[in-house]
Amino acid sequence: MEEDEKEAHEEGSTVPAQGPGLQYSLFLQNEDLIDKLKLLNYEEEYVSSSSSHRPISRHYFVDSTNVGEQFVLFTTLCGWLIQKAINPDFAMPQEFDDPNATISNILSELRNKQVPVDFPPNKLKSGYGEQCLYVLDQLSDLALIGEAFTWSRAQPVEEDDEEIDVGADQAEITAEQFDEDENVAVAEDDDDGILIDLQSAPIPGVDSSQHSEQPLESILHSETDANSWKLEVERMAPQLKITIRQDTKDWRMHLEQMQTYRNVVGELMSATWPSLDNMSKELEKNLERIATREKHLNNQLEGLLNQLRVAQDRLAESKEKYKEASGGITERTQTLQRISDEIEQIKEQIDEQGQRNSDGAPMVRIKQALMKLESDITTMDVQIGVIEQSLLQSQLKDRVAYSADSYAHF
Numbered sequence: 142m143e144e145d146e147k148e149a150h151e152e153g154s155t156v157p158a159q160g161p162g163l164q165y166s167l168f169l170q171n172e173d174l175i176d177k178l179k180l181l182n183y184e185e186e187y188v189s190s191s192s193s194h195r196p197i198s199r200h201y202f203v204d205s206t207n208v209g210e211q212f213v214l215f216t217t218l219c220g221w222l223i224q225k226a227i228n229p230d231f232a233m234p235q236e237f238d239d240p241n242a243t244i245s246n247i248l249s250e251l252r253n254k255q256v257p258v259d260f261p262p263n264k265l266k267s268g269y270g271e272q273c274l275y276v277l278d279q280l281s282d283l284a285l286i287g288e289a290f291t292w293s294r295a296q297p298v299e300e301d302d303e304e305i306d307v308g309a310d311q312a313e314i315t316a317e318q319f320d321e322d323e324n325v326a327v328a329e330d331d332d333d334g335i336l337i338d339l340q341s342a343p344i345p346g347v348d349s350s351q352h353s354e355q356p357l358e359s360i361l362h363s364e365t366d367a368n369s370w371k372l373e374v375e376r377m378a379p380q381l382k383i384t385i386r387q388d389t390k391d392w393r394m395h396l397e398q399m400q401t402y403r404n405v406v407g408e409l410m411s412a413t414w415p416s417l418d419n420m421s422k423e424l425e426k427n428l429e430r431i432a433t434r435e436k437h438l439n440n441q442l443e444g445l446l447n448q449l450r451v452a453q454d455r456l457a458e459s460k461e462k463y464k465e466a467s468g469g470i471t472e473r474t475q476t477l478q479r480i481s482d483e484i485e486q487i488k489e490q491i492d493e494q495g496q497r498n499s500d501g502a503p504m505v506r507i508k509q510a511l512m513k514l515e516s517d518i519t520t521m522d523v524q525i526g527v528i529e530q531s532l533l534q535s536q537l538k539d540r541v542a543y544s545a546d547s548y549a550h551f
Contacts, residue, residue: 167203170274175199177281178218180290187221193236202269202277211268212240215277219247222280226287227254240266247276254283 175197178187188194194217202211216234223231227250234243244262251258256279264272392399439446 167271167274168200170271170278171201171203172199174202174274174277174281177278177285181222181225181281181284181288183218183221187218190221191217193217202273205267205269208268212266213268215265215268215273216240216243216247219276219280222277222284223247223250226280226283251276251279256283 178197184196188196193213195214197214197218202215205211213234213236216238220231220233224233231246231250234246241262244265247265248258248262260272264270265276267273
């Protein structure tokens with residue numbers, strides 16, 4: 142495991158040489174992995190399945206924090222994803238399993254799904270790094286595909302009709318207001334305009350002789366009826382209204398509201414700031430008093446605290462000795478109990494044997510057995526004598542035959 146950590150740190154040191162942004166890609170990959178796990182509802186299904194499982198931070202698998210814990214969480218998380226995506230019968234890895242076998246099982250499941258694995262299995266023993274994030278990312282993608290996950294369409298927030306009406310009323314601009322603004326703009330533009338004499342040069346295509354025969358002798362007056370003009374204005378004014386649709390989510394619609402809230406917050410802050418300032422000063426004074434008092438008590442009780450520590454050490458030693466002594470007493474008590482049980486069994490056997498000996502029937506049986514033994518012994522003695530006699534005769538015959546043969550040679 143230590144060699145894997147060194148290799149991982151050496152690889153991490155070479156990342157900046159490849160590019161300044163490459164060293165942050167692992168952080169983004171880990172964040173994407175956490176988002177996918179949340180979509181898979183791992184907080185309820187994975188974390189609650191065992192007390193050793195816990196929620197994972199957004200950058201947990203980027204760097205080394207606790208290699209043993211990271212490896213256990215990595216393997217169990219892979220097992221949970223494999224059960225969801227590939228093989229429901231996959232055995233969940235345990236803490237004391239062989240790490241090589243566990244990693245081999247995980248990679249074999251990935252290869253069964255045609256996922257390319259172009260790195261050595263030892264890279265996964267550290268429990269963190271690019272390879273671990275790659276395996277978890279592929280398994281989470283397979284799990285999302287297996288559950289047929291799809292994004293749901295966003296539901297718009299229902300807006301209040303009253304707010305829309307108020308916004309529309311405020312956004313209505315009449316044609317008269319536009320005319321006023323345009324007239325002001327035209328007046329400003331015409332202040333520096335160039336005066337043109339229309340009679341100075343003839344306009345091509347227009348016969349100017351008619352106009353020259355009847356020159357302007359007085360101011361022209363309008364022949365339009367004022368009442369009919371007012372009626373026409375009243376008829377067309379509603380049609381000339383322009384309504385600009387406003388979005389309630391636009392910040393411009395809430396600008397006045399924000400300014401109002403800002404003023405209210407400013408007034409509240411100006412009213413509460415002195416009391417908060419006084420409260421903070423009082424808290425600082427009280428904390429200083431508490432710290433001073435604590436130092437004073439520590440100085441006064443330092444000797445007693447040292448005595449307490451010494452007494453606690455002695456108490457711990459006494460407890461250890463008591464445990465050792467109580468362990469020996471327990472063993473001796475068990476031995477005594479075993480010996481007592483054996484003595485009780487022997488006493489019971491002696492009592493049973495005494496009861497048997499007190500009866501007359503066993504004695505008769507013993508005498509009969511002795512008589513039978515004596516008769517058997519006598520029979521065996523006779524048989525032994527017969528056998529000895531036959532052996533002696535055979536030996537004599539052998540000697541006679543041997544002597545006869547020897548004389549025959551001479």
